Amino acid sequence: xxxxxxxxxxxxxxxxxxxxxxxxxxYRDLLLLFVKRDVVTVYKQTxxxxxxxxxxxxFTSVIFTLIxxxxxxxxxxxxxxxxxxxxxxxAWNYFKECLTKTSTTFTNNQAIxxxxxxxxxVVPMSIVISNLLKFGIQFLIFVAFYCYYVxxxxxxxxNSKLFLFPVYVLMMxxxxxxxxxxISSMTTKYRDLTILVGFAVQLLMYVSAVPYPVSEAKxxxxxxxxxxxxxxxxxxxxxxxxYMLLDTGTFTWFGFFYTLVLSIILFLIGLVxxxxxxxxxxDTV
Numbered sequence: 001x002x003x004x005x006x007x008x009x010x011x012x013x014x015x016x017x018x019x020x021x022x023x024x025x026x027y028r029d030l031l032l033l034f035v036k037r038d039v040v041t042v043y044k045q046t047x048x049x050x051x052x053x054x055x056x057x058x059f060t061s062v063i064f065t066l067i068x069x070x071x072x073x074x075x076x077x078x079x080x081x082x083x084x085x086x087x088x089x090x091a092w093n094y095f096k097e098c099l100t101k102t103s104t105t106f107t108n109n110q111a112i113x114x115x116x117x118x119x120x121x122v123v124p125m126s127i128v129i130s131n132l133l134k135f136g137i138q139f140l141i142f143v144a145f146y147c148y149y150v151x152x153x154x155x156x157x158x159n160s161k162l163f164l165f166p167v168y169v170l171m172m173x174x175x176x177x178x179x180x181x182x183i184s185s186m187t188t189k190y191r192d193l194t195i196l197v198g199f200a201v202q203l204l205m206y207v208s209a210v211p212y213p214v215s216e217a218k219x220x221x222x223x224x225x226x227x228x229x230x231x232x233x234x235x236x237x238x239x240x241x242x243y244m245l246l247d248t249g250t251f252t253w254f255g256f257f258y259t260l261v262l263s264i265i266l267f268l269i270g271l272v273x274x275x276x277x278x279x280x281x282x283d284t285v
Contacts, residue, residue, distance in 0.1 A: 024125070027122055034130075035126045035130045038126060039133060050137075053134055054138075054141055056093070057086060057089050057090060057142075068211045069081035074216055076248070077213065079154075083145055083146065085210075086141075087142060090142050090241075092210045093134075093135070094172050095175060096176070097127075098131050098177055098180060099183075099197075101127045102177055102179075102183075104194065106187065106278075120278045124184070125177075128177050132169075156246055158245060159243055159244050161243060161251055162244045162245070164244060168244070170263075171237055171260055174264060174266070175234070178266035178268070181270035182273050184274065185277035207235075208232055208234035208235050209238050210238055213242075213248070214239050214250065233259040236258065239255075240255070240259075
């Protein structure tokens with residue numbers, strides 16, 4: 001009897017950058033299952049359920065408007081401060097969710113990783129996809145308030161760079177995924193990072209120009225801090241997001257390509273470290 005060919009070959013030998021789309025496609029049902037799990041279980045057993053998708057960005061925008069714009073007198077270039085803050089928070093939330101949820105991939109899934117084989121990268125990919133759904137909902141809220149202000153006579157205009165919108169979303173996902181996979185790999189040995197991530201993400205938001213425009217940072221911060229804020233890739237994404245949708249702030253092709261290249265590099269570094277860690281993490285986690 002002739003032996004039938006193997007359907008799968010599992011080997012410890014991998015290429016340095018190993019992202020097998022063909023194998024991921026084979027496991028697409030599992031990927032969709034993880035996406036569904038991420039969406040359904042987050043607000044399961046909560047009273048308000050998916051309404052938290054709406055409440056969280058709105059309340060944050062209100063608080064930012066009261067503290068930074070009303071109390072701190074930070075200008076927004078004539079735009080309604082609430083809408084200005086809502087644009088920044090909508091973009092920031094997608095990156096933050098991708099980063100924080102991906103950074104716990106190994107520790108949260110050690111039980112299933114230790115029992116069955118499947119491409120481990122499916123899990124962080126499912127997190128980025130499920131959070132894309134949340135980003136879509138929060139972006140629709142932004143669009144609703146945008147239309148409200150336009151209807152009430154506020155002069156707001158879309159910018160001609162709007163066609164770059166999908167690229168900016170891709171950059172946010174790649175940055176969150178890349179950094180998240182690096183941190184997830186490191187937390188298999190150093191659990192302190194799990195605590196540090198939550199703290200660091202909050203600080204990162206304040207040096208990423210989320211509650212203020214870059215022009216304010218240049219005018220009021222010391223030069224070294226202003227330079228750090230300006231060349232922070234997340235600042236470029238937040239500023240570009242506002243530039244496209246509200247036609248405010250600054251846009252440069254250098255800043256755009258600098259952020260795009262850095263996002264791809266960080267994603268590839270994260271993928272290499274993630275693939276290397278998955279071979280031995282079960283012994284250390």
